[in-house]
Amino acid sequence: MAETAVKNLGAVKAQLEMAARAAGREPSTVTLIAVSKTFSAEAVEPLLAAGHRHFGENRVQEAQGKWPVLRARYPDLVLHLIGPLQTNKVRDAVQLFDVIHTLDRPRLALVLTEEIARAGRAPTLLVQVNIGEEPQKAGVPPAETVGFVHQCQDVFRLDVDGLMCIPPAGSDPGPHFESLARLAAEAGVDGLSMGMSSDFEAAIAAGATHVRVGSAIFGVR
Numbered sequence: 001m002a003e004t005a006v007k008n009l010g011a012v013k014a015q016l017e018m019a020a021r022a023a024g025r026e027p028s029t030v031t032l033i034a035v036s037k038t039f040s041a042e043a044v045e046p047l048l049a050a051g052h053r054h055f056g057e058n059r060v061q062e063a064q065g066k067w068p069v070l071r072a073r074y075p076d077l078v079l080h081l082i083g084p085l086q087t088n089k090v091r092d093a094v095q096l097f098d099v100i101h102t103l104d105r106p107r108l109a110l111v112l113t114e115e116i117a118r119a120g121r122a123p124t125l126l127v128q129v130n131i132g133e134e135p136q137k138a139g140v141p142p143a144e145t146v147g148f149v150h151q152c153q154d155v156f157r158l159d160v161d162g163l164m165c166i167p168p169a170g171s172d173p174g175p176h177f178e179s180l181a182r183l184a185a186e187a188g189v190d191g192l193s194m195g196m197s198s199d200f201e202a203a204i205a206a207g208a209t210h211v212r213v214g215s216a217i218f219g220v221r
């Protein structure tokens with residue numbers, strides 16, 4: 001299984017490069033995040049040994065059990081939080097993660113500001129947008145996104161590096177990716193975290209700077 005993940009990673013990278021070139025983009029402008037949620041440290045290690053450095057987790061507690069040991073061996077790895085963040089987990093998240101993709105409300109922005117000042121450690125932050133305006137989904141409504149980014153910057157003094165979205169299941173993701181790119185341009189931020197196993201090529205065509213790929217690398221969860 002370990003060799004399979006390394007082989008799959010190679011295939012995904014090749015697809016990423018082709019998608020980038022097809023879009024007239026330099027492949028190095030797209031960061032591939034290997035989403036390792038539900039997979040063990042043992043399953044992840046071969047990818048680190050093969051030189052991969054960006055990984056994504058969706059739960060703080062699960063990541064805490066897995067990553068400190070790997071970080072000790074690979075200090076230059078970059079850990080991304082791509083799942084919802086509760087305010088009572090902010091302390092742990094700021095300590096553990098290098099990039100947080102799921103900033104989506106003022107209360108969380110406030111708690112992050114306080115914790116970043118306290119800990120003296122500032123993860124890169126992306127704002128999650130509920131791009132399909134789905135009632136059950138996390139994220140800032142599209143119409144409030146530009147205002148929220150400015151609030152984070154001007155009121156909470158947070159560096160916001162970009163936007164993140166998870167388009168509605170079962171619909172063409174392309175238009176949603178394009179909407180997110182337009183919102184980022186309007187808000188004046190560069191990062192675009194969008195695209196998963198089934199649609200990362202479309203996301204790259206729309207300008208993704210970070211794609212989050214799980215099952216295409218690690219297999220079914």
Ligand SMILES: *Cc1c(COP(=O)(O)O)cnc(C)c1O
Pocket residue numbers: 035037058082083166195196197198212213214215216
């Ligand atoms: C699980 C997850 C992914 C990866 O999904 P795959 O379909 O397995 O590639 C990407 N983004 C988020 C937010 C996730 O929770």
